[in-house]
Amino acid sequence: MIALVLLLFGAAVPAVGASSLSKGGGTYYHPYPTNVQQGDLVFGYSPDLSIMPGHWTHVGIIALYDSSVGDWIVIEAKPSDGVSMTTLREFLSRYPEVAIKRVSTDATTKYYAVYFAYSQLGKPYNYNYLAKPQVFDSAYYCSELVWAAYMWASNGRINLDTNPGWSWTYGYAVAPQEVYDSPWTYLIYYHKA
Numbered sequence: 001m002i003a004l005v006l007l008l009f010g011a012a013v014p015a016v017g018a019s020s021l022s023k024g025g026g027t028y029y030h031p032y033p034t035n036v037q038q039g040d041l042v043f044g045y046s047p048d049l050s051i052m053p054g055h056w057t058h059v060g061i062i063a064l065y066d067s068s069v070g071d072w073i074v075i076e077a078k079p080s081d082g083v084s085m086t087t088l089r090e091f092l093s094r095y096p097e098v099a100i101k102r103v104s105t106d107a108t109t110k111y112y113a114v115y116f117a118y119s120q121l122g123k124p125y126n127y128n129y130l131a132k133p134q135v136f137d138s139a140y141y142c143s144e145l146v147w148a149a150y151m152w153a154s155n156g157r158i159n160l161d162t163n164p165g166w167s168w169t170y171g172y173a174v175a176p177q178e179v180y181d182s183p184w185t186y187l188i189y190y191h192k193a
């Protein structure tokens with residue numbers, strides 16, 4: 001299975017220069033996490049305006065380690081690129097505060113979650129936070145993507161939306177903060193620059 005993932009991802013990894021070994025393309029320095037696994041969820045807090053309530057403003061899923069660039073690859077949904085890939089180093093460098101949480105499930109489920117996220121690459125960003133999140137959507141926002149990935153991979157068992165359905169704080173959305181707060185996850189890395 002690992003071989004299959006490597007095969008799937010091998011051709012499409014973004015190029016990373018040697019200068020990024022200590023820092024990505026952003027502003028902030030964080031020690032590189034040493035204990036990352038496939039399927040982990042990486043969170044960023046940005047002081048910029050966020051439409052969604054909650055502290056954490058962004059989340060992506062860690063897909064695989066690419067030894068050719070010496071970095072983990074993250075799949076994320078973001079307004080500028082839709083569902084896309086970046087390196088973990090680049091992801092971390094964008095945010096003054098970052099965290100990584102692990103989902104309490106087996107490696108196979110994590111593999112399928114990554115496979116699902118990978119299968120959505122190229123889809124546009126979903127600005128419609130007001131609608132109910134869909135596992136099979138034509139567009140995704142960041143937390144909707146990782147939520148859908150684990151919903152699909154676990155046949156609906158792992159619902160990372162801490163407040164599914166309507167809530168006064170989040171509406172129908174699944175916010176990054178709700179994924180962070182999910183009892184399915186536990187913290188393995190945190191750093192504030």
Ligand SMILES: [Ca+2]
Pocket residue numbers: 161162163164165167170171172173174175178
């Ligand atoms: Ca919710």
